[in-house]
Amino acid sequence: MHVYDFITDQEQHRIKTGSRSVNKDQPFEMVLSGYRDLFLEQLDKLTVKEESNYLNQSLKESGDVQKWLDGLLHIIQTDGRNITQLFADLIGVYEVFISGKHQTAVSLLYYFLEKYDLLDNVYYEMLGCFFRGRYIEEGKDYMEESFYYHIPFNQRFRIKNQRFSFSGLPLLYAGESLMSTFFELGAKDLEDRSIAVATFNYDHLTQVHMDKDWQPIRSRNRIFDITNSIYDVINDLFYEAIENKTPVASPGDARSPIISIRRAFRKFILSQVCTFPREQHIKDQHFVEEYVLPQLLTEAVRQHKYDGILYPSTRFIQKKVDFGKGWHNMIFKANIAMFTNYVLGTLYDEALFKTIVPHVIDLTQVGKIKSMEEVGKLLEAVHSMESFLLENTCESELRGRFVIQLAHFKKKIKTYEALSIDGKAYLDTYAGKVETVYMKEYFKYIRVQVMKVYPKEVRQFFGKRTDEGGRSDEE
16 A cells, blocks of 8 residues: 555554444454554555555655655654553553552653653644534524533533543533534534534733733643544645645655654544444443543643644544646644533633634625635635735744744635535535635634734735725724
8 A cells, every 4th residue: 555545544544444344343442453453464565666546646646756755654663662552551451440440540641742742732723713513593693602512611511421521520612624624523424504603712912911810811822632643744745845836855854853743643543443433322322442542642741731722523434525737735634622621600712712712703694705706806805815914014923923824824725726525625615605604704704813013014914905895004
């Protein structure tokens, strides 16, 4: 198998399915052992000489890309001993838990994250706009921001067993894209108009705001990432090769250090183990064995002082996702689970909503939106804002965050321009139109933040020109 194909979610799902058939009707620890055996067997056979089934056609023809993937294969296979032990340790954590030693299992996983050098932070570009949806309920005001908050602390009894949280513990779950949000809610397709939508936008200025006691508000931006980051890291490197025909440097350079690649592949394994599809779907099911390791991971990363977890949706396996000839990226599959901090006598973690800020838009006219036209205009506006920041402001960490946010936003737009789901262009679906409206709102949100930091420079650069909403920059 080609090394690039091996790191796709499709191939890993196939291996997981195989581990079920090998150990049919066996307890989950045997399924995990079967997955490990199949994974390691395939790992030893990986090559770059076979034709890839998933790699972009233009990249298949690039000698630089083939050389890079050959370097990737070498890095992975030389870490084989650690990978084998990593599997053994993960399975051991699960076995300790089912032996009745919950806290010991958490402690082992806490150490596991240190042992395998997995305690990095999510890239700032991933902390942008997240979608939260709820089915419209009679008598509920879905234009109220509070409709989309986490389940209140006085209603913990409503919180069921979830993949990254135990029963009774409220987390704020949201999706990187609206399609992910729809599918996570169980929507049959992307035309479901019974789902109300809000966004939660990351505020990178949180640390400069003050609370009611005039203390700086702590930003909740330490997020543990177990998305398929090795796949997206690789495709981000290839992005410039596709867009600008630039050469791809060998692994180990400043853009892809060997230590980062090795860590990303180890986290890839952790991600796959934590996203095993549920085998049983029983009404009022009290225990889900596939949820044990991700739930223990939540406790372990929380003890490591993280504020949440970024993880991939498992709801795309049966969906036909097509990028055409465009750049491949799975950013739209990411979900976030933000931890809540309980304050005695409160219903919600109000401080959380100062870091990840809710926004609700009236969507009654969304059917009239011409998404492709709108995202084209939006892409031009993003380019303009990037030019402003790079040409008219001083280099700083804060400017860097804005630039990274915009770069990520631009990649998302380019992804959506090419993306189709089950044979239909995403931007032509109801969900795609709604996301287009919210992307415009999110760009305005970034623009307001930029104006707060660079008011004089913004006025000088943009002058009296108006934005998409008809407001002047000075308003």
